Amino acid sequence: MKIIVLGAGAWGTALAVSASQHPAHHAVTLWARDATQSGLLQARHENQRYLPGVCLPPTLAFNAVAFAQLKALVADADLVVVATPMAALRPMLTGLASCPAPLAWLCKGFEAPVGDDIGLLAHEVQAQVAPDLQAGVLSGPSFALEVARGQPTALVAASAHDSVRRALVDAFHGPMLRVYANDDVVGVEVGGAVKNVLAIATGLCDGLGLGLNARAALITRGLAEMTRLGLALGAQSATFMGLSGLGDLVLTATGDLSRNRQVGLALAKGQSLSQTTAALGHVAEGVYSARTVVQRAAHLGVEMPIANAVVALLDGLLTPQQAVADLMGREPTVEQSDTSS
Numbered sequence: 001m002k003i004i005v006l007g008a009g010a011w012g013t014a015l016a017v018s019a020s021q022h023p024a025h026h027a028v029t030l031w032a033r034d035a036t037q038s039g040l041l042q043a044r045h046e047n048q049r050y051l052p053g054v055c056l057p058p059t060l061a062f063n064a065v066a067f068a069q070l071k072a073l074v075a076d077a078d079l080v081v082v083a084t085p086m087a088a089l090r091p092m093l094t095g096l097a098s099c100p101a102p103l104a105w106l107c108k109g110f111e112a113p114v115g116d117d118i119g120l121l122a123h124e125v126q127a128q129v130a131p132d133l134q135a136g137v138l139s140g141p142s143f144a145l146e147v148a149r150g151q152p153t154a155l156v157a158a159s160a161h162d163s164v165r166r167a168l169v170d171a172f173h174g175p176m177l178r179v180y181a182n183d184d185v186v187g188v189e190v191g192g193a194v195k196n197v198l199a200i201a202t203g204l205c206d207g208l209g210l211g212l213n214a215r216a217a218l219i220t221r222g223l224a225e226m227t228r229l230g231l232a233l234g235a236q237s238a239t240f241m242g243l244s245g246l247g248d249l250v251l252t253a254t255g256d257l258s259r260n261r262q263v264g265l266a267l268a269k270g271q272s273l274s275q276t277t278a279a280l281g282h283v284a285e286g287v288y289s290a291r292t293v294v295q296r297a298a299h300l301g302v303e304m305p306i307a308n309a310v311v312a313l314l315d316g317l318l319t320p321q322q323a324v325a326d327l328m329g330r331e332p333t334v335e336q337s338d339t340s341s
Contacts, residue, residue, distance in 0.1 A: 003081065004081070006092065012106065013054075013148065014054075015081060018172060024170070031062075031063045032064050074101060086109040086289070099130075102164040122137060136165065139158065154178040156179070156188055156243050165182075168181075200267075200284075203261035207320070
């Protein structure tokens with residue numbers, strides 16, 4: 001297969017490495033927006049900014065053509081993987097609207113709302129700007145560093161199009177990376193977006209030293225919030241018990257490689273949000289999508305108290321201690337995993 005990966009951040013680089021080492025000997029090109037970065041990748045065979053210490057395979061090709069030339073770059077590809085942050089997805093898909101190859105995005109989150117618009121999931125953005133694409137999403141519990149190192153990982157390839165699901169499985173399914181096909185794009189995207197917000201809450205819980213009981217309760221009730229929002233948006237409930245729901249939530253909420261978890265830990269120590277994000281040096285999508293998650297939920301009449309507390313914390317309206325007190329002070333209710341609050 002000829003695979004083009006657009007975006008040389010941690011996740012794009014990791015998947016390009018994985019595909020380059022596939023037993024099927026794929027021809028993989030990693031595109032970087034910045035020509036200097038692309039030159040350094042080629043010269044050093046290492047992405048020192050995002051994946052230091054990981055040797056890039058000699059078979060991996062690099063490219064830094066101008067954005068306007070991407071249409072030509074992907075013209076004869078068998079699969080195009082968009083590995084940009086959520087904020088860059090709209091212009092990227094607009095430029096690739098006539099791409100003939102199956103296409104998948106990796107970003108997890110909601111698009112930032114503009115004016116009175118409600119922030120959209122990735123497939124909703126695609127429906128607006130590139131409705132004719134055969135497209136989908138590759139997601140699941142995965143840290144880029146572990147994938148790049150070839151450590152065992154399982155992902156979900158979700159699309160309404162069988163051609164996209166098959167292309168993703170053929171491209172990435174191998175000895176150390178298992179890819180499951182799924183047609184529930186909404187559920188996979190909601191899981192990927194909401195888990196980042198919940199990971200901030202779990203990091204806060206652990207940073208305050210509240211204990212493992214509190215962490216388990218927070219993850220479980222967070223899963224219920226995620227499921228409620230997903231069902232309201234048309235997802236399948238079973239998706240949230242799978243890799244892109246429970247699996248990704250557990251990994252992001254408890255793994256120390258999680259940037260969103262690190263945000264919660266830092267806020268619990270009294271650091272400001274600006275100090276925290278500056279120290280990370282990478283995007284923590286939960287910081288940018290938390291407000292949109294809450295807005296979409298409110299628009300649908302879905303109650304999400306944990307996500308609301310995270311937004312209030314990020315906005316400086318609550319201290320970490322107040323956020324926990326508000327959640328623990330809620331009225332008792334009946335536990336029903338996908339409907340109760």
